Amino acid sequence: MAGADTVIELHQVATRFGDHVVHDGLDLEVRRGEIFALVGGSGSGKSTLLREMILLQRPDSGSIKVLGIDLATLDDASATALRQRWGVMFQHGGLFGSLNVRENVGLPLREHTRLADDLIDAVAAWKLGLAGLAPEVGAQHPSELSGGMLKRASLARALALDPELLFLDEPTAGLDPDGADGVDELVLRLRDLHGLTVVVITHDLDLLWQVADRVAVLADGKVQGVGSMDELSRLDHPAVRPFFDGPRARAAQTQERSAPSKPR
Ligand code: ADP
Ligand code: MG
Numbered sequence: 105m106a107g108a109d110t111v112i113e114l115h116q117v118a119t120r121f122g123d124h125v126v127h128d129g130l131d132l133e134v135r136r137g138e139i140f141a142l143v144g145g146s147g148s149g150k151s152t153l154l155r156e157m158i159l160l161q162r163p164d165s166g167s168i169k170v171l172g173i174d175l176a177t178l179d180d181a182s183a184t185a186l187r188q189r190w191g192v193m194f195q196h197g198g199l200f201g202s203l204n205v206r207e208n209v210g211l212p213l214r215e216h217t218r219l220a221d222d223l224i225d226a227v228a229a230w231k232l233g234l235a236g237l238a239p240e241v242g243a244q245h246p247s248e249l250s251g252g253m254l255k256r257a258s259l260a261r262a263l264a265l266d267p268e269l270l271f272l273d274e275p276t277a278g279l280d281p282d283g284a285d286g287v288d289e290l291v292l293r294l295r296d297l298h299g300l301t302v303v304v305i306t307h308d309l310d311l312l313w314q315v316a317d318r319v320a321v322l323a324d325g326k327v328q329g330v331g332s333m334d335e336l337s338r339l340d341h342p343a344v345r346p347f348f349d350g351p352r353a354r355a356a357q358t359q360e361r362s363a364p365s366k367p368r
Pocket of ligand 2: 150151152195
């Protein structure tokens with residue numbers, strides 16, 4: 105049974121595309137205030153699972169509860185209300201090229217609140233700051249930004265409505281090590297200062313070792329193991345070993361943690 109601290113609960117989730125079984129009776133639980141990482145090979149169903157958790161797609165069977173609400177039973181009004189309680193940063197940013205960054209970040213506020221335009225701009229500027237971007241960036245268009253800045257702008261938009269839950273799909277993919285470090289620290293800071301629960305899809309070893317509280321390994325349609333990286337290191341499933349064996353994996357394990365320590 106899930107406790108009061110459970111914010112996401114998946115039970116026996118099954119997803120197929122035609123004959124292709126992606127999730128085959130998958131169980132998963134995310135607790136309040138944790139940074140929960142989802143890892144697994146390419147095509148193992150991570151992004152599909154995320155899409156199911158944020159109401160973009162339905163599983164063929166099984167149940168998904170987010171913030172205590174069963175997603176299968178939602179009417180349109182409750183779905184709209186629930187969507188405002190989470191923020192999502194998509195793998196490829198998902199910003200609108202025709203809008204500048206400030207307008208992109210303000211978009212959720214325009215859609216879901218009746219705030220005046222100048223207040224929306226002020227909130228957008230503040231969220232850009234939270235995401236580590238200078239105010240001037242607001243006037244730029246997505247095509248003018250570097251990969252790292254795009255990820256941050258996308259994060260600022262995900263934070264627009266003060267979400268309780270943040271979903272990140274590959275937040276450090278394609279960034280140079282400095283950019284990736286910055287995003288790692290940002291995720292930690294958001295959790296520590298704002299009490300966010302974070303679900304992050306990643307294969308970034310530094311993020312896994314230094315930022316994630318718990319990690320779930322997805323393979324063959326199921327979660328093959330879940331726990332801290334230390335706990336997972338004792339499993340000998342073939343989907344789990346690549347995160348611990350090999351020179352890059354070993355280097356990540358021994359690195360000093362540079363970000364502030366986790367409150368526990
Ligand atoms: P991951 O994010 O772990 O790389 P995905 O969740 O994107 O994997 O995809 C899991 C599997 O489901 C892949 O084999 C992919 O080709 C397939 N898939 C995802 N979305 C669709 C779709 N809309 N139609 C058909 N197949 C899909
Ligand atoms: Mg994916």
